[in-house]
Amino acid sequence: MEAAIAASWIGTEPALDAMLDVFKHPRGGHLAYAITCALGSKSLREHWQDRPELGIAKLLKSASRDNALKEPPPGAGEAQFDSQKNLKVVRIGCVPERMRYTVEQFAVRTGQPVKVVFVNPDATDHNLLFVQPGALEEVGMAANAMARDPKNASGNFIPEDKRPLILQAAPMIGPTRKSRVHVLRFKAPKKPGLYPYVCTFPGHWVIMKGVMVVADDLADVDAMLAAAKPKVVKEWKLGDFETLNLRTDEQSLMRGMQAFAKARCTQCHLHSGHGVNLGPDLTRIGTRLKDEKLLRTILEPSHEINEKYRTWQFITTEGKVVTGFVAGESRKGIDVIPNLLTPDVKITLSRREIELRKPSTVSSMPEGLVDVLTREEIENLVSFLQNELPEHLRHGHGKHDHGKHERRGTSE
Ligand code: HEC
Structure with missing residues (x-):
């Protein structure tokens, strides 16, 4: 923030570059305000107003939008809640166009008062539900089912029949909703454990999630997380899959999508607009590769290398x-x-x-990524990749995101 303030005083082109760098980091509240002031200042404006390619007008707009993400003033009871000495405050945002929360993990002590400020500057609406340990899939599938009824499209996607599994729920917030901010105040559970939080907009829950670690002693947190890390099931070889049992029911496809995230495929690949595009977009991979051939590219990435990504x-x-x-x-x-x-x-x-x-003859896609998956998860992953999602779960993300995600490289 000091740098942002100093930049407009210095007013040189390198100072502008430094400001553009600030935009790569998380920013909110006072920092967003300082950036808006610095970039809007006469001294820096001079360096960018004739360079539309920098897109600063747009940046300024988004910064002022960040500024609009202020939490509403607390009522009397809420102010009292917030005044507790051991209050844990977490601000969870949504990374624009990424379908991810800005915070994917935080830790609290059992019974500790927690205030979650949930903000959504994204172009898509999102909600935030805290659920019981292990209940993520059940709640997510129930939210999926809600999407079958068009009446629910503008609802909050909080499945009422799963209320016992839901600890806390913030409604959908975002551009088409009343608000872009929602504050949750609650006491952390008495039982230690890993409590997932998730956006239950149909399909989002598989990717857009995080975990609240509740521990008696914060010194336990690392061990609790380590115990929950995916473990190697087996070093899978092509020969292990003489028969492939590819099921196409909705639950199998959603499990395949979860496996896609669990095996870290999202770190390099886009699918329907989710993930990162360091490797080929896999949205329609099934039209080129199927069954054993598709499985082989996953188990033996170097067997055949996509020329563009050599x-x-x-x-x-x-x-x-x-x-x-x-x-x-x-x-x-x-x-x-x-x-x-x-x-x-x-x-x-x-x-x-x-x-x-x-x-090089070695693919930049690592081998062994799927070793943390079971046979069934691998089969579901292949099914997910080569089949379209059911109609009610396709809500235009792929289409809307298409083209925005230019691949980072320029090697062609
Ligand atoms: C570290 C980055 C990285 C990760 C993680 C990764 N991939 Fe890849 N993947 C690549 C790159 C780069 C290519 C293109 C080069 C090649 O064909 O080997 C590729 C190619 C592929 C292809 C062939 C695509 C084509 O157009 O020919 C498939 C299918 C694929 N990956 C699936 C997966 C799956 C499934 C996972 C998760 C288990 C995964 N990848 C994880 C980087 C990655």
Whole structure:
């Protein structure tokens, strides 16, 4: 925030660059205000007003929207709740166009008072439900079922018949709703455990979720999380799947979608607008690859490599070997991402230092990702990838997001 304030005082082009950098970080409240003021200031405006490609007018608009995400003033009882010394305050936002919460994990002590400020600056509506440990799928499927009835389209997707499994529920908030902010105040459960929170808009619950860790002692939290991490089931080989039992009922497809997230496919692939586009968009992969062939690309990524996403090996004049995915090329040099699972770690090679460049035969998609899945989960994953979701769960995300997610690389 200090930097934002200083930037308008300095008023140079590098100061503007620094401000643009601030936009890559989470921002809210006072910071959003400082950014709006700095970018809108006369001294910085000079550097951007003739450069529409920077899109600053749009950034300013979104910053002022962030500013509009203030929580409503508390009533008397709420103010009293908020004044408790051991109050835990968590602000959970929605990452625009990503179908993710900004906070995917937080910890509280058993019985501790909790205030969750839920805000949604996204272009899509979302809600936020805290559910009993292990109840996520049951509540999610019930919300899916609600989508069959068009009457529910503008409802909150809080399945009433599952109330006993729901601890707390914030209604749908967002652009088509009354509000973009909702505050939940509650006492954390007395029983330690991992309590999922989730957006139950049909289909969202598989991806858009987080976990509230409730512990007697916060020192237990790491161990509780570690115990819940997916464990290796088996080092699956193609030979383990002589027969594939591909079921296409809704529950199997949703389980396949969950497996897609559990095996971390969403870290590199988009499907119907969900996930990250470091690898090919898999939304319509079933039209090209099916059954055993599709399974093979997952179990043996290097067997056949999609040309557009090939990895390259560079040998420098000093004999250094760098292998990875080409994230960008310019006259100055080449940005290489050695490991797509950590896409922020880039190596920049200057043209002059590159002696040799050749295609690598190893895919940048890691092997063994599905080893944390059971046979049934893998089969469901294949089913999910090669079949369309039932009509009532297709609500235009893919279409609406299409094209917005330019692939990060420019290697073609
Ligand atoms: C670390 C990044 C990364 C992860 C994680 C990842 N992939 Fe990939 N995937 C890629 C890249 C890059 C390619 C393209 C290169 C290739 O064909 O090997 C690819 C290719 C594919 C293809 C072939 C697509 C085509 O157009 O030919 C399929 C199918 C696929 N991945 C499925 C999956 C599934 C299912 C998961 C989760 C189990 C997964 N991937 C996880 C990076 C990843």
